[in-house]
Amino acid sequence: xxxxxxxxxxxxxxxxxxxxxxxxxxxxxxxxxxxxxxxxxxxxxxxxxxxxxxxxxxxxxxxxxxxxxxxxxxxxxxxxxxxxxxxxxxxxxxxxx
Amino acid sequence: xxxxxxxxxxxxxxxxxxxxxxxxxxxxxxxxxxxxxxxxxxxxxxxxxxxxxxxxxxxxxxxxxxxxxxxxxxxxxxxxxxxxxxxxxxxxxxxxxxxxxxxxxxxxxxxxxxxxxxxxxxxxxxxxxxxxxxxxxxxxxxxxxxxxxxxxxxxxxxxxxxxxxxxxxxxxxxxxxxxxxxxxxxxxxxxxxxxxxxxxxxxxxxxxxxxxxxxxxxxxxxxxxxxxxxxxxxxxxxxxxxxxxxxxxxxxxxxxxxxxxxxxxxxxxxxxxxxxxxxxxxxxxxxxxxxxxxxxxxxxxxxxxxxxxxxxxxxxxxxxxxxxxxxxxxxxxxxxxxxxxxxxxxxxxxxxxxxxxxxxxxxxxxxxxxxxxxxxx
Numbered sequence: 001x002x003x004x005x006x007x008x009x010x011x012x013x014x015x016x017x018x019x020x021x022x023x024x025x026x027x028x029x030x031x032x033x034x035x036x037x038x039x040x041x042x043x044x045x046x047x048x049x050x051x052x053x054x055x056x057x058x059x060x061x062x063x064x065x066x067x068x069x070x071x072x073x074x075x076x077x078x079x080x081x082x083x084x085x086x087x088x089x090x091x092x093x094x095x096x097x
Numbered sequence: 098x099x100x101x102x103x104x105x106x107x108x109x110x111x112x113x114x115x116x117x118x119x120x121x122x123x124x125x126x127x128x129x130x131x132x133x134x135x136x137x138x139x140x141x142x143x144x145x146x147x148x149x150x151x152x153x154x155x156x157x158x159x160x161x162x163x164x165x166x167x168x169x170x171x172x173x174x175x176x177x178x179x180x181x182x183x184x185x186x187x188x189x190x191x192x193x194x195x196x197x198x199x200x201x202x203x204x205x206x207x208x209x210x211x212x213x214x215x216x217x218x219x220x221x222x223x224x225x226x227x228x229x230x231x232x233x234x235x236x237x238x239x240x241x242x243x244x245x246x247x248x249x250x251x252x253x254x255x256x257x258x259x260x261x262x263x264x265x266x267x268x269x270x271x272x273x274x275x276x277x278x279x280x281x282x283x284x285x286x287x288x289x290x291x292x293x294x295x296x297x298x299x300x301x302x303x304x305x306x307x308x309x310x311x312x313x314x315x316x317x318x319x320x321x322x323x324x325x326x327x328x329x330x331x332x333x334x335x336x337x338x339x340x341x342x343x344x345x346x347x348x349x350x351x352x353x354x355x356x357x358x359x360x361x362x363x364x365x366x367x368x369x370x371x372x373x374x375x376x377x378x379x380x381x382x383x384x385x386x387x388x389x390x391x392x393x394x395x396x397x398x399x400x401x402x403x404x405x406x407x408x409x410x411x412x413x414x415x416x417x418x419x420x421x422x423x424x425x426x427x428x429x430x431x432x433x434x435x436x437x438x439x440x441x442x443x444x445x446x447x448x449x450x451x452x453x454x455x456x457x458x459x460x461x462x463x464x465x466x467x468x469x470x471x472x473x474x
Contacts, residue, residue, distance in 0.1 A: 018215075018253040018281070020190050020214060022188065024162060024188075026110075026112060026159075026160035027110065027160070027162075031162065033162060033163060033190035034190070034215075034253070035192065035214075035215040035217070035253050035254075035255050035281070035282060036163065036165075036192060036215070036217070036255065038114065038162055038163060038190075
């Protein structure tokens with residue numbers, strides 16, 4: 001399942017219902033699980049997906065991460081955007097608005 | 098059988114992240130490629146509900162993430178919903194691996210309520226005659242009905258179709274059928290030769306030409322179908338010259354518990370009769386995984402002989418499959434003979450040649466007492 005569409009800064013997201021996204025203590029990481037597959041996410045990727053709750057836009061997520069990692073918002077926004085496009089391409093997230 | 102999971106992307110850090118529960122060896126089908134043991138009569142003493150729950154809890158504490166409920170036919174266990182619910186509450190991603198026979202709308206709804214995430218449905222073919230021939234039971238219509246019901250209830254679904262000489266010419270039709278049902282993943286699983294499939298190897302093995310044709314048909318379908326369905330098709334190890342990275346290595350991330358509580362690094366390992374695999378009725382699961390002799394025997398690479406020991410590819414294929422090495426060469430520590438570097442590789446070449454030259458089409462059906470099924474003319 002691969003979706004091809006680009007996302008905009010005002011998009012909101014949810015985790016695709018077919019996927020299970022959660023914190024896994026034994027791996028000390030967020031994981032995403034689907035039919036017979038598992039992906040272990042790095043810290044930033046995990047944080048971004050944890051904001052895919054239908055309440056945060058791309059801009060919101062970038063602002064939250066910029067604050068947390070004390071980095072420039074423009075720099076973070078580009079990275080968040082890239083990762084969300086990959087996640088959307090893999091079918092992990094759906095665009096809600 | 099190779100599962101979709103063989104393309105996984107997570108190092109278990111020493112944890113058995115994949116837990117496969119073979120709840121029962123009983124099955125209404127008699128598939129000639131079945132990966133269950135051939136001595137089914139001796140293995141009917143199944144774990145109780147409480148014993149299975151303890152396995153589910155213990156493995157979770159050890160870091161298991163994915164759980165597969167398999168068999169035999171797991172829906173024959175009346176406590177399936179209860180076990181799925183238990184696993185779901187603990188945070189597992191729950192997979193049901195089923196023939197579909199024994200599933201009803203009511204049961205599917207109960208499994209959904211219990212938290213079942215995904216269903217892998219096994220099918221034999223795109224039409225009734227070959228389905229009946231391979232499975233020994235007239236079950237095609239029932240399977241189609243249940244496949245549609247699974248999708249209607251919104252389960253993500255893998256359609257798993259073991260591919261052999263008997264159905265490889267139907268690959269385009271099988272793909273069309275999967276697209277019509279609306280599955281997300283179609284696994285065209287080239288039959289691997291263990292247990293019942295090894296007995297039927299001559300009758301099941303396709304030719305290299307048939308495999309190349311099927312691969313081209315799969316690639317064409319991928320272009321045509323685009324994003325709608327993910328297709329899995331891997332040229333089998335007998336034809337590749339390199340072994341498969343079986344189970345990601347022995348005792349690496351996979352843990353199988355057989356119906357009687359025997360704990361295995363994979364479902365096929367039971368064919369190594371010289372090993373006395375531990376059992377959850379007698380030993381602690383964590384001890385079995387970390388400490389037992391059987392799980393440590395082929396872990397890592399210190400057990401390897403040449404040519405594996407000095408091979409640059411040992412970290413990618415782990416020397417191939419220990420069961421295949423044992424079944425074909427008599428020593429599980431030998432290089433998997435599917436590898437062209439193996440001194441026993443001629444066994445594979447000869448097996449392919451022998452199968453290609455056979456005109457025998459009588460399959461030995463999986464059953465407690467062996468029965469021959471004749472091919473319809």
